[in-house]
Amino acid sequence: MYYSDFFDYTRQKAGPDALIWSRPVDALDTDTDYFYWEYSPRNVCFAGWVGDQDPEYHGLEIALNHILESARRKYVNFGSDIGGYRTDKSALGRPRDVFLRWAQLGCFCPLMENGGQGEHRPWMFGDDILTLYRVLAVTHTELGPYLYTTGTNAFYAGDSSMTPVEVDSFLLGKDIFVAPIIKNVTSRMVLFPDEGALWVGYWNKTISYKGGSIKEVDAPLEEIPAFSRSGSIIPMHVTSPYSMHGDVTSEKAITLLVTHPMHACELSDTHALDRTVSMLEPFEWRTIPVAMPHKCASSHSLHL
Numbered sequence: 001m002y003y004s005d006f007f008d009y010t011r012q013k014a015g016p017d018a019l020i021w022s023r024p025v026d027a028l029d030t031d032t033d034y035f036y037w038e039y040s041p042r043n044v045c046f047a048g049w050v051g052d053q054d055p056e057y058h059g060l061e062i063a064l065n066h067i068l069e070s071a072r073r074k075y076v077n078f079g080s081d082i083g084g085y086r087t088d089k090s091a092l093g094r095p096r097d098v099f100l101r102w103a104q105l106g107c108f109c110p111l112m113e114n115g116g117q118g119e120h121r122p123w124m125f126g127d128d129i130l131t132l133y134r135v136l137a138v139t140h141t142e143l144g145p146y147l148y149t150t151g152t153n154a155f156y157a158g159d160s161s162m163t164p165v166e167v168d169s170f171l172l173g174k175d176i177f178v179a180p181i182i183k184n185v186t187s188r189m190v191l192f193p194d195e196g197a198l199w200v201g202y203w204n205k206t207i208s209y210k211g212g213s214i215k216e217v218d219a220p221l222e223e224i225p226a227f228s229r230s231g232s233i234i235p236m237h238v239t240s241p242y243s244m245h246g247d248v249t250s251e252k253a254i255t256l257l258v259t260h261p262m263h264a265c266e267l268s269d270t271h272a273l274d275r276t277v278s279m280l281e282p283f284e285w286r287t288i289p290v291a292m293p294h295k296c297a298s299s300h301s302l303h304l
């Protein structure tokens with residue numbers, strides 16, 4: 001009742017658009033299984049976090065488990081404390097690699113949040129981590145129109161912004177697939193969802209995988225396996241060149257990321273379980289007029 005009462009009180013004081021930060025689920029970790037219970041009612045949990053975790057890979061794994069359980073229980077939007085809420089008492093409070101892998105997960109959660117005990121400022125982890133973190137933060141911000149649309153549709157449909165795929169990966173909306181790295185490894189096996197679909201690298205458009213296939217995917221520390229669905233149209237608000245989806249000239253436009261391989265040819269890669277990838281031609285930039293619902297029309301950058 002606490003979250004419901006506080007939600008109602010907040011809206012009485014701050015207006016009908018006010019939100020609260022609440023916890024969807026948490027669990028007792030028994031090292032062999034998780035006993036989950038719900039904290040916040042779904043109808044007041046527009047922004048949630050999934051509890052406090054230790055700053056280590058096991059903590060990252062627990063956070064992902066809680067995120068996926070929140071999705072299974074149809075909570076709409078949530079995230080977890082990047083790097084873990086707790087501290088390991090070291091100078092930074094957490095290892096650099098754990099901090100970065102957690103930020104990669106946060107980038108593709110409905111909410112990307114960073115805070116807790118110890119050091120959380122990305123520039124304190126070195127220039128290399130800062131550069132990579134900036135790309136992740138910008139990418140998440142760019143996805144604002146997609147996340148807003150996905151969250152709104154999920155709420156009214158009684159669903160979640162995320163859909164679990166197996167036990168350690170997920171769909172964000174319908175058109176972004178993410179396979180997080182939650183261990184100290186540089187590759188992982190991935191089951192690609194939706195047989196018949198084609199999943200194209202979110203940043204590296206030269207790779208694609210067929211839905212229903214199981215492949216080993218490279219994941220060096222600076223990369224998270226993330227993919228967009230071929231044929232999808234993802235609305236974004238691009239304001240900088242960091243994510244390679246536009247530049248500052250896109251700031252006053254809605255950028256539509258259209259993912260589709262052109263003149264694809266099959267190529268066998270014997271270095272990774274004979275996986276099949278598609279070689280794509282470079283994307284073109286075009287500007288086309290798009291009618292806007294808010295009594296205006298303007299030109300918008302479209303990736304073709």
